[in-house]
Amino acid sequence: MTLWARFRAEDGGTGFGVLQGSQLVEQQGEMFGATHATGRILAQHEYTLLSPCEPGKIVALWNNFHALAAKIGKAAPSHPLFFIKSGTSSAGTHEPIRRPAGYTGKIVFEGELGIVIGKPCRNLALTDAGRHIFGYTCVNDVTAHDILNENADFPQWARSKSFDTFGCLGPCIATDLNWSASSVVVRLDGVERQNYPLADMIFSPEELVSRISHDLTLLPGDVIACGTSIGAGSIKAGVSVEVSIAGVGALVNRLLPDGG
Amino acid sequence: MTLWARFRAEDGGTGFGVLQGSQLVEQQGEMFGATHATGRILAQHEYTLLSPCEPGKIVALWNNFHALAAKIGKAAPSHPLFFIKSGTSSAGTHEPIRRPAGYTGKIVFEGELGIVIGKPCRNLALTDAGRHIFGYTCVNDVTAHDILNENADFPQWARSKSFDTFGCLGPCIATDLNWSASSVVVRLDGVERQNYPLADMIFSPEELVSRISHDLTLLPGDVIACGTSIGAGSIKAGVSVEVSIAGVGALVNRLLPDGG
Numbered sequence: 139m140t141l142w143a144r145f146r147a148e149d150g151g152t153g154f155g156v157l158q159g160s161q162l163v164e165q166q167g168e169m170f171g172a173t174h175a176t177g178r179i180l181a182q183h184e185y186t187l188l189s190p191c192e193p194g195k196i197v198a199l200w201n202n203f204h205a206l207a208a209k210i211g212k213a214a215p216s217h218p219l220f221f222i223k224s225g226t227s228s229a230g231t232h233e234p235i236r237r238p239a240g241y242t243g244k245i246v247f248e249g250e251l252g253i254v255i256g257k258p259c260r261n262l263a264l265t266d267a268g269r270h271i272f273g274y275t276c277v278n279d280v281t282a283h284d285i286l287n288e289n290a291d292f293p294q295w296a297r298s299k300s301f302d303t304f305g306c307l308g309p310c311i312a313t314d315l316n317w318s319a320s321s322v323v324v325r326l327d328g329v330e331r332q333n334y335p336l337a338d339m340i341f342s343p344e345e346l347v348s349r350i351s352h353d354l355t356l357l358p359g360d361v362i363a364c365g366t367s368i369g370a371g372s373i374k375a376g377v378s379v380e381v382s383i384a385g386v387g388a389l390v391n392r393l394l395p396d397g398g
Numbered sequence: 399m400t401l402w403a404r405f406r407a408e409d410g411g412t413g414f415g416v417l418q419g420s421q422l423v424e425q426q427g428e429m430f431g432a433t434h435a436t437g438r439i440l441a442q443h444e445y446t447l448l449s450p451c452e453p454g455k456i457v458a459l460w461n462n463f464h465a466l467a468a469k470i471g472k473a474a475p476s477h478p479l480f481f482i483k484s485g486t487s488s489a490g491t492h493e494p495i496r497r498p499a500g501y502t503g504k505i506v507f508e509g510e511l512g513i514v515i516g517k518p519c520r521n522l523a524l525t526d527a528g529r530h531i532f533g534y535t536c537v538n539d540v541t542a543h544d545i546l547n548e549n550a551d552f553p554q555w556a557r558s559k560s561f562d563t564f565g566c567l568g569p570c571i572a573t574d575l576n577w578s579a580s581s582v583v584v585r586l587d588g589v590e591r592q593n594y595p596l597a598d599m600i601f602s603p604e605e606l607v608s609r610i611s612h613d614l615t616l617l618p619g620d621v622i623a624c625g626t627s628i629g630a631g632s633i634k635a636g637v638s639v640e641v642s643i644a645g646v647g648a649l650v651n652r653l654l655p656d657g658g
Binding site for chain 2: 194195197200201212215217219220221222223224225226227238239240260261288289291292293294295296297300301302352353354355357
């Protein structure tokens, strides 16, 4: 298991590398291609983590957990149901979540597993999907809740979820994850709000990559946000949201206080 | 007015340049930044046009024309209603539209005006929007119609419209267009099916860029598809769809015959 991360150094320069404990072993090349160590090793105080990838798009699932489907009274879908969240919404761990200017409504967190694509994916067989997955990250799929159904004729999935900083990703990308034995845990200021097993997913990561690759082409760095389960809710100003998955780590983002 | 285009030359190499009549004056640099002529001029038989840009995302409008809103009995929205269509769906003029494998349902054309973004757009005032528009292109926003409402709980805008070749763009990008005096004309095998004035738009190009830039960050090469009006309909296998706007030119794409 390798933990890949992007970072900003104290001199303002950015780069990527491999986390080893609290140290970051800088690499050069292409994160999704050939890389080698530069020889530079940064101590914890010498780097700030960034979003671990810069997705062109975030393909985000709706209704992909049996427990949540049962709670909201919906059947399990026969094909993954998704919207596209702009890749420009991405933010790394410890970056603030910013309330959109002029929006006074509810802002909702959703803790999720994120699949990071490593190779172009087009019409992939299920058995080929795994090789196209670079790794896994934590996702906080943030929503401006009052916008989603503001218009009765047209649910605004893309708009309500694509604001800058509404696609929290990180802290890193874990190349291997025994996802079916893992859980997503979300804490708000330390208080647990979500804790659900990934084994409850309707479409597994490999199924998602294979099926979605028949619908659209996935590119390296794209993220599939696997959908959330029970317990998502609103974030108050100033509150810190931590999404953690054992083996990946903890993604922490605070909603800036109004005017912050 | 400059007509920018991307092309593939006979040797397989790709590039970009300026159309002058049937000739293509090759440029180097960044299409959305600083460019200069290479000195190479290609005659018509020496190049094949590609999609004029490679959008990271296509922001596509629903219900943006008064005539169509009246026809379907919907009020004009108070804010642009959009979904995100994957940029990987883009195809240039004369590229075939490909039926998704396993999909036997209706495939629908929609002729539209496309806005090509030239500079990063974030929270732009209306008066600044125009300077961020690089130019205009024709769009055929193709839809796998039976997928859109296949699931009663979740309209699949992104999925039904993001298949490879479902985002036809071209033939070029016109840097200036008196859009309010222009019409979108669509012909199927030469028979007119759409002909509507762009002056009937609910949100103008400048309003779209300004408003949407408050929702998500637009990047150079991104396309806003301004929505369609009356007359969109299905495409039979083998039929050629031509979307034309005077001053931009004609975008022509044929739906491959089944098995083609």
